Structure formats: C-alpha cells, structure tokens
Amino acid sequence: MFKALSGMSPSAHCVFVFSLCYLCGLIPCKVEHEDFELDDFKKETKKCFQKMIKIKNNRFLVVDEEGLKFKERNKEQCKADDCRFNIQVYRTNDIDRPRGSAVILSVTSPCKQTYMVCCEKNGDQKGVSAKPLDQPLPDQIGRSKHEAVFYMELIPGTSQYRFNSSLWCSWYLSFEDGPEAALMKLVLREVHKDVDENCSMDLLTC
Numbered sequence: 001m002f003k004a005l006s007g008m009s010p011s012a013h014c015v016f017v018f019s020l021c022y023l024c025g026l027i028p029c030k031v032e033h034e035d036f037e038l039d040d041f042k043k044e045t046k047k048c049f050q051k052m053i054k055i056k057n058n059r060f061l062v063v064d065e066e067g068l069k070f071k072e073r074n075k076e077q078c079k080a081d082d083c084r085f086n087i088q089v090y091r092t093n094d095i096d097r098p099r100g101s102a103v104i105l106s107v108t109s110p111c112k113q114t115y116m117v118c119c120e121k122n123g124d125q126k127g128v129s130a131k132p133l134d135q136p137l138p139d140q141i142g143r144s145k146h147e148a149v150f151y152m153e154l155i156p157g158t159s160q161y162r163f164n165s166s167l168w169c170s171w172y173l174s175f176e177d178g179p180e181a182a183l184m185k186l187v188l189r190e191v192h193k194d195v196d197e198n199c200s201m202d203l204l205t206c
C-alpha cells in the first residue's frame with residue numbers, strides 16, 4: 001500500500017487519504033453531502049428584473065400595508081413603486097425541475113416596507129400573503145420547496161406567464177373577485193390544465 005501511495009501525484013494522494021479517513025469514519029458524512037445538494041436554489045445576482053403584473057381589465061398587482069391586491073391603474077399611477085415587482089431568478093440544479101424559472105417576487109409599499117410574495121396556510125386554506133422582508137433575499141435556499149419560490153412559466157402560445165408554487169405542487173398564483181368590485185384578491189388556485197385564464201398574467205416593463 002505504501003508503495004502505491006508514493007507513486008501518486010499530491011492531489012491523488014489527498015483524495016486517497018481523504019477516502020481512507022472517510023471509510024474509517026473519521027470524517028462525518030456531512031462533508032460528502034455538500035456536493036450532492038441537487039435541490040437547492042441559488043440566487044442569480046445578475047438576473048433580477050422589475051416588472052408590473054397585470055391581469056384582465058387593466059388591473060395591476062399592488063401592495064399596501066394590508067397586503068396584495070389587484071387595482072385598476074392608469075399610466076400615471078403606474079409610476080409608483082407599489083406595483084413594480086422585483087423578479088429575482090434563482091438557479092436550480094434539480095434535474096426533474098418543473099417548467100419555467102424559479103423566482104422570488106418582492107415589492108415596496110408606499111410606507112417603504114419591502115414585502116415578498118409568500119404561500120401561506122390559513123387553517124386548511126392555502127393562500128398568499130405579503131411577508132415583510134427586512135434583509136436582502138437569501139443567496140441560497142437549501143430546500144427544493146420554499147414558500148416564496150415560484151416557477152414562472154410562459155403559457156404556450158401566448159406572451160403571458162403563470163406562477164407555479166414550489167411549495168405546493170400545481171398551485172398557482174391567481175385572482176378572485178374581492179369584496180369591492182374594483183378590487184380583486186390575489187389567491188392561490190389548484191390547476192391541472194394547461195391554460196386557465198384566471199392564472200394568466202402579463203408582465204409589463206416599468
């Protein structure tokens with residue numbers, strides 16, 4: 001064995017010694033696993049863009065201290081920050097990854113609080129909320145399912161997008177009539193079809 005060792009290059013030597021230690025249980029398994037995390041998300045620092053999210057009837061997704069809703073907006077009102085969403089792309093190594101890019105959506109309210117769009121459970125009901133964000137978005141997420149990560153898919157044959165939750169398989173950002181006619185609520189809806197008009201959103205350049 002020592003004869004074999006002396007004939008090795010220094011790096012091969014290291015690998016050999018490392019393997020030996022590993023086999024002997026001297027190095028905990030955690031070290032090995034670091035290269036094997038296939039499921040996590042990594043922030044693509046250069047891939048962040050700002051868009052307005054529009055649905056039918058000229059309604060735009062906006063945030064205020066009460067949360068997220070769709071409101072009618074004219075061109076002038078669209079200059080406000082509360083409808084300009086930052087779409088941060090995350091890289092994923094998952095081979096079986098779903099359609100689209102993994103993204104986190106965040107937006108700043110008129111009171112200068114930044115929020116991120118998150119899936120949440122209210123009793124048995126699945127929903128969406130605006131979660132206050134006091135730090136920059138995480139650089140890395142060590143899980144394949146996360147409350148704020150959505151897969152942004154281009155709907156085939158259109159220029160519209162839909163957002164598939166990474167937390168709950170086949171649940172999409174969607175909208176529903178709210179208590180007031182002018183407002184529509186942002187909700188999460190389970191969808192198994194390729195096209196559902198109630199999940200289709202336009203992304204407009206700010």
Ligand SMILES: *[C@@H]1O[C@H](CO)[C@@H](O)[C@H](O)[C@H]1NC(C)=O
Nearest residue numbers: 098099164165166168169170
């Ligand atoms: C939606 O995302 C889930 C993961 O949360 C995935 O299993 C499913 O295949 C995705 N749907 C599509 C149409 O990509």
Ligand SMILES: *[C@@H]1O[C@H](CO)[C@@H](O)[C@H](O)[C@H]1NC(C)=O
Nearest residue numbers: 175176177189196197198199
């Ligand atoms: C989409 O929304 C409209 C109005 O809110 C509703 O009438 C319709 O049934 C919804 N479609 C689906 C597929 O849920």
